[in-house]
Each structure stands twice: as structure tokens, then as C-alpha cells.
Amino acid sequence: MLRAANLHAGYRRGVPVLHGIDLDVAAGGALGVIGRNGAGKTCLAQTLTGALPVMDGSVLIGDDDVSGKDSRARVRARLSHVPEGRMIFGDLTVRENLEVAAFGAGVKLTAEQLHDVEERFPILARKAGDRAGSLSGGEQQWLAIGRALVQQPRVIVLDEPSLGLSPVAIDGVAEALTGIRETGVALILMEQNPYLLKAVCDEVLLLDQGRVTRSLDGEAGEQLVAEAYFGG
Structure with a gap:
């Protein structure tokens, strides 16, 4: 459903942060990416969703090559983004946030x-009628995921969906994402919480300094911690 091949990208022209990233996630699949702060997870999320340009390599959604397309075109190709920090419209109501998200996707x-x-x-x-800014952190994350869902995505890229959440809320995120997978939507999670990845993902890539250094089964939670934070 989404494939990236030999992907190079970065924040400054000619200075890549990502170096030759390959990834592939099928419909209904879930791929995790774990790594320390600064490993390149957010850069990868922004490159896949079109917020950053592709310097080299390709990004395909199904058979549609979106490598040279911006984020709006990728949303219309049915790729949705749940950004780090959720980025909801706090002054709008919950319902208005959902309506704006659908409008932005042209649906x-x-x-x-x-x-x-x-x-x-x-x-x-x-x-539905409450200001989104009045919601708790967990509720705002539900809204952020809901905003992605109303765009009728084939693929959702989530950047640090567990950030700032309680263990109970993280369990709720895991349950929700597992249910979304069952509808055939492909998921890509950029995460530092290995337990969320273990609960949701089939495969987890270890990212270090913009390069994939290992590919691990999603069940390998303890190994993920050791590999990502302690070097083995």
C-alpha cells in the first residue's frame, strides 16, 4: 500500500537527514519506526506525507508515485498524517475539527x-460541541486520529502517538489502532514507546542517524528497548 525506496531527504537543500530508507507496508499492515530523539523519525514522517521534499528515491501509495507531490496531493491520494503534538485546532469544536479535516482532503x-x-x-x-482545546491529552489524541479517519485514508502515518499520554491512554491508542488495521488501512508509526509498537506492529525498523540499522519482529519489545537506547 505504501512503499519507499532509497529515500533521501532533509530540512536543508542538499543536506540529507535520511539516507537510503526502504520500507513497505501492505493494506491492513502496521510498520513501526523506533529510534532516539534526532534519529530522523519526524523527518521520515514529514517526507512520507509531503511536508518535506524527496531529495532522492521514491514514495508510492499503491501504484501512484507521489514522490514529487506536496502534502495536499498526498492527502488526496488518501495518505493521512497524525503529527507529533496532535496539532488540532484548539479554538474550534470537536465536530468542527472533523469537518475541517474532511474538507482539506476534498471529501x-x-x-x-x-x-x-x-x-x-x-x-x-x-x-462534539466542546472546544477541542478543552479536551484531555488522550481525548485530543482520539480527535487527531479521528481527523485522519474522516479523510478516508488508505495509509495513516502517525508521529509519536503516545507522546505525553498516560499508560491507560496508550493502551487505548493501541486498541484503536489495532481496530483501524482491521478495516484494511495501513499504518506507519514513528515511536519511542516500544510497548505500543509491540502491541500494534508486525515489523519495527530501528532508525539511527537517518539510516535503518535493524528490522525486528513487532513482538521483540525488550529487544527494541535495548537496540534503540542502549546499542544492543
Whole structure:
């Protein structure tokens, strides 16, 4: 569903942060990327979603080569992004946040689609008229994921979805993402929490200084900790 080959990218022209990244996630699959701060996880998320340009290599969504396309075109190709820090519109209501997300993807937010999201995250229905900024951290994460879902994605890239959440909220994120996978949506998680990756992902890539150094089975939670933070 999403493939990247020999991907090079960075924040400054001609100065790559990512060096030859290859990854492949199928429909209904979940791929994790773990690494220390500064390893290149956010750069990879932004490159896959079009916020940063591809210096070299390719990004394909299905058979659609989006390597030279911007983030809006990739959303319309049905790739959605849940950014680090959630980036919801705090002054808008919960419902308005969902409507804006659908509009940005060029899709109409139907009653059925809204029901599907609110059934998955009942708190979004109960607080539909509340300002999004008044939600708890966990509730804001549900909203951020809900915003991605109303865009009718084939692929969702999530950057640090566990950031700042309690263990209970992280368990809720894991349950939600597992349910989303079952609908056929492909997931790519940039994470530092190996236990979330273990719960959700089939495969986890270890990223270090912009390079993939290991590929591990998603069940290898303790090994992920050692590899990512202690060097083996």
C-alpha cells in the first residue's frame, strides 16, 4: 500500500537527514519506526506525507508515485498524517475539527462517516460541541486520529502517538489502532514507546542517524528497548 525506496531527504537543500530508507507496508499492515530523539523519525514522517521534499528515491501509495507531490496531493491520494503534538485546532469544536479535516482532503463528511468515527471514539460524540482545546491529552489524541479517519485514508502515518499520554491512554491508542488495521488501512508509526509498537506492529525498523540499522519482529519489545537506547 505504501512503499519507499532509497529515500533521501532533509530540512536543508542538499543536506540529507535520511539516507537510503526502504520500507513497505501492505493494506491492513502496521510498520513501526523506533529510534532516539534526532534519529530522523519526524523527518521520515514529514517526507512520507509531503511536508518535506524527496531529495532522492521514491514514495508510492499503491501504484501512484507521489514522490514529487506536496502534502495536499498526498492527502488526496488518501495518505493521512497524525503529527507529533496532535496539532488540532484548539479554538474550534470537536465536530468542527472533523469537518475541517474532511474538507482539506476534498471529501464530504457524511453522517455515516461521522457515525463510524464517533462509534470508534464515543468521547468525540459526547463532546462534539466542546472546544477541542478543552479536551484531555488522550481525548485530543482520539480527535487527531479521528481527523485522519474522516479523510478516508488508505495509509495513516502517525508521529509519536503516545507522546505525553498516560499508560491507560496508550493502551487505548493501541486498541484503536489495532481496530483501524482491521478495516484494511495501513499504518506507519514513528515511536519511542516500544510497548505500543509491540502491541500494534508486525515489523519495527530501528532508525539511527537517518539510516535503518535493524528490522525486528513487532513482538521483540525488550529487544527494541535495548537496540534503540542502549546499542544492543
